[in-house]
Amino acid sequence: MASLRAAGMRPILAASKRIAAPSTLRQTLAVSSSRMVSSYYQGEAQGPVVKTDIPGPKSQEAITKLDTVFDTRSLNMLADYTKSFGNYIVDPDGNTLLDVYAQIASIPVGYNNPALVKAAQSPEMVNSIINRPALGNFPSHDWASVLETGILKVAPKGLNQVFTAMAGSDANETAYKAAFMWRRQKERGGPAVEFTEEEMESAMNNQSPGASQLSILSFKTGFHGRLFGSLSTTRSKPIHKLDIPAFDWPQATFPQLKYPLEEHVEENAKAEADALAEVEHLIKNWHLPPAAVIVEPIQSEGGDNHASPAFFRGLREVTQKHGVLMIVDEVQTGVGATGKFWAHDHWDLPTPPDMVTFSKKAQTAGYYFGNPELRPNKPYRQFNTWMGDPARAILFRAIIEEIERHNLVENTAKVGDYLFGKIEELAKKYPQDFQNLRGKGQGTFIAFDNPKRDQFLAKAKKFGVNIGGSGAHAVRLRPMLIFEKSHADILLEAMEKIVTSW
Amino acid sequence: MASLRAAGMRPILAASKRIAAPSTLRQTLAVSSSRMVSSYYQGEAQGPVVKTDIPGPKSQEAITKLDTVFDTRSLNMLADYTKSFGNYIVDPDGNTLLDVYAQIASIPVGYNNPALVKAAQSPEMVNSIINRPALGNFPSHDWASVLETGILKVAPKGLNQVFTAMAGSDANETAYKAAFMWRRQKERGGPAVEFTEEEMESAMNNQSPGASQLSILSFKTGFHGRLFGSLSTTRSKPIHKLDIPAFDWPQATFPQLKYPLEEHVEENAKAEADALAEVEHLIKNWHLPPAAVIVEPIQSEGGDNHASPAFFRGLREVTQKHGVLMIVDEVQTGVGATGKFWAHDHWDLPTPPDMVTFSKKAQTAGYYFGNPELRPNKPYRQFNTWMGDPARAILFRAIIEEIERHNLVENTAKVGDYLFGKIEELAKKYPQDFQNLRGKGQGTFIAFDNPKRDQFLAKAKKFGVNIGGSGAHAVRLRPMLIFEKSHADILLEAMEKIVTSW
Secondary structure, eight states, rough: OOOHHHOOOOOOOGGGGGGOOOOHHHTTTTOOOSSSSSSSSEOOOOSOBSSSSSHHHHHHHHHHHHHSSOOTTOOOOBTTTTTTTTTTEEEETOEEEEEEEEEHHTTTBBBBBBHHHHHHHHHHHHHHEEEEEEEETBBBHHHHHHHHHHGGGOOOOOEEEEEEEEEEHHHHHHHHHHHHHHOOOOOHSTTTOOOOHHHHHHHHTTTTTTOOOOOEEETTTOOOOHHHHHHHHHOOHHHHHHTTOOOOEEEEOOOOOSGGGGHHHHHHHHHHHHHHHHHHHHHHHHHSOEEEEEEESSSTTTTOBBOHHHHHHHHHHHHHHTTTTEEEEEEETTTTTTTTSGGGGGGGSSSSSSEEEEOOOSSSSEEEOOGGGGGSSTTTTTSSSSOOOOOHHHHHHHHHHHHHTHHHHHHHHHHHHHHHHHHHHHHHOTTTSSEEEEOOTSSSEEEOOOOOOHHHHHHHHHHTTEEEEETTTTEOOOOTTTOOOHHHHHHHHHEEEHHHHH | HHHHHHHOOOSSOOOOEEOOOOOHHHHHHTTSSOOOSSSSTTTTTOOOOOOOOOSSSHHEEEEEEEETSSOTOOOOBOOOOOOOBEEEEOOTTTTTEEEEHHHHHSSSSTTOHHHHHHHHSHHHHHHHHHHHOOOTSSBBTTTHHHTTTGGGGGGOOOOEEEEEEEHHHHHHHHHHHHHHHHHHHHHHHHHHOOOOOOHHHHTTOTTTTTTTOOOEEETTTTTOOOSSHHHHHHSSSSSHHSSSSOOOOOOOOOOOOOOSSSGGGHHHHHHHHHHHHHHHHHHOOOOEEEEEEEOOOOTTTTOEOOOHHHHHHHHHHHHHHTTTTEEEEEETTTTTHHHHHHHGGGGGOOOSEEEEOGGGGGEEEEEOOOOGGGGGGSTOOOTTTTSSSSSHHHHHHHHHHHHTTTTTTHHHHHHHHHHHHHHHHHHHHOOOTSSSEEEEETTTTOEEEOHHHHHHHHHHTTEEEEEETTTEEOOOOOOOOOHHHHHHHHHHHHHHHEEEEE
């Protein structure tokens, strides 16, 4: 990896292949021609422009208006998406920020990407928007083709089927439902065994045996969504969970690695072995046996917590040993940001996970699976009216094409290595402000801890960068896949300014 | 109402105001000019065309292909949405069916409605598709305006705020979350009282007091979704619930009315009084006290079960008396089909429900509320990455405009009365086949029971109509809002053919 950095970053695209901003955007972006920052985005801003405090007067006025009908207390900044372009988010006061938060890691190929404009204007997209089908009952004649040329083209190895959903939470919850149905079917003796009268009656009363006494095992500091089943597996922060009834499901400790990794090899290996032992103990002993274990490749809301490929291989082994399914939650890590299309591609698993869930950068959601037994034994068991959104599936297909056309996964790997190396240098210079740097070799999915994290994030805006946090202390970097060395330099400069300004 | 029918139905629109099919569609629809069936849709098919068995050979081929990657066992029919228009759904074999199922009641203003085509092609829509925001953090500068000119313009009386979601299940579940947070806040002594350490710690372990020991009360045979919290309140069929862990939440009997209503006045009044008494008993005695009661105006999946306005006024009274919230689930009944924009407009409630949830015909989802205390006391408690989809909110705005432009709610009221009267006549002629006719004065939201229901639905396709069922025996009619007297006549003719064909 070091050799790539030594060789210097080169634009992946020739200038002639650059993406041109639509003319309406070019007028608003006040582009000068002296330096081309993006090798993809012709007409992208050359750097941040901060004209006012954020929120500025125009934003404040709009926020006040919005708050009368919509809770704005979690508002970070107001955006004008008609003016945002590429890596830059623009607000109503004309502030132009380099966006390395990207709608909580949900923008893959840049604001107003012209290829996506084209896809959104296509007759196929228009048709999907206005004739939304109940997919389980009335799929369109070309739904197989939309899946095969899009979502399934990037299916993780070994998983050739998909259940489409709406967002991360229901992607995970439908995967849980599949796990529970699979497990009970196995216990019952196979798909041909009919439900008993007792099961059918008790299910209607939310009682066992019809409502199963099973669980999903998740990890402490993990995040898997905020609906009732997914929230029962989310263990990030009290504010996410307070007052909401929850299932009595088990949680295992996620290994808490110490950094730099090379200085804590034995300690970290022990932390991972202990965590696996705890998983095995819970599988064997929890009063509601786990049908599945769900895990994020990198705990993305809970503080950017990493574990080694060996840990995940161990988890695959433990789950297989005990007939428990392994669900990999790639809602935030999926679609290229870690330098692989799926973060679990880094693990070199002997056998694939049983299910992989996705959302965010896919702009649609669902879960992949391979085992035909994960299709429930009868229809209408895994079903809902919409079962996803073909319009969003069509958009994901265009995103995949854009990623392939520009080798954007390779790009994040390279730019991530560059960025990581430069933050390592910052960490040497300012050790207090760049603690526990993590994400080496994980593309641009990089984080570090800062003791004054919330101030750090607030200050970042003054220096022209939109950055997010995770957990209590982490600064999490979530650039888009079109983030290049030149953007990294702007980010690095801004981060150094932040920590030297206090 | 009788006078309207006596006066005869007149097209609401002059011919000059008719919606013209796009030229591409006009070519494929094989329209003759002899009779104009739709007064809105110029170029709509004049009637069903059944060319093959359904599925025909082309459909079968596509279904086989689709099944390799997507579970097709719940497939009803494959559709070609590029060729479907107005009230008619077209399949790949060229069969053209009058669609009174309408994607499980989710198509409001017709397939390929030209006004929606225009909205879908607008720069605003394109922008929303490709720049999807994390709405809670980074709303667009004009989000207030999108809400106010769309979703909020049709807000139920007394409810001026909205939380946007993705589909019916999470619309209900986020409403439940709001109810739990509201109830615990009241118990705690108001929004300013901080969470205790014990609450915060126990919440992380899914234990009380942090995870509340509260419930949502729902009704037997009700349907509120299929994720873990919503499924715990769904009581429609075992197949929806089997094997899935559930909360031990209470259910009250939904009054089982006898038809014709005028012959069972006292009996039905007693059934409703008993149901209300049961609700009150459960509120006072269930071991997990209900924070809210959720109810559908018409139980739409569980068999098209109706109750009187007096029952719902009684429910409002009981819930208010005990400080329990009343959530009206208008996911299927909302947006015009009952002859009012919201079905609960029929009830003449003394005070509005606390929350009203919506989805389906709105093409987006969420819940309305009025009480500012239903905004949790801190940000990030009711939050997720996307919090709905602005593209779908923009589409809903266009749907609302179309409904207003053509007085479509008035249309469903009138056409519904006509249709109901005609089915009453059929019921006199064929009493075995049109039992328990219900939905009088409820627009086109009409149902009846048929002892061979599944055969009835299968045969309907042979006679050119796509109809759905609900519960075990009900034939449920869910035409679009653009369904007119002429379409009703086609439906009536087909239904008579079905029951005289066996």
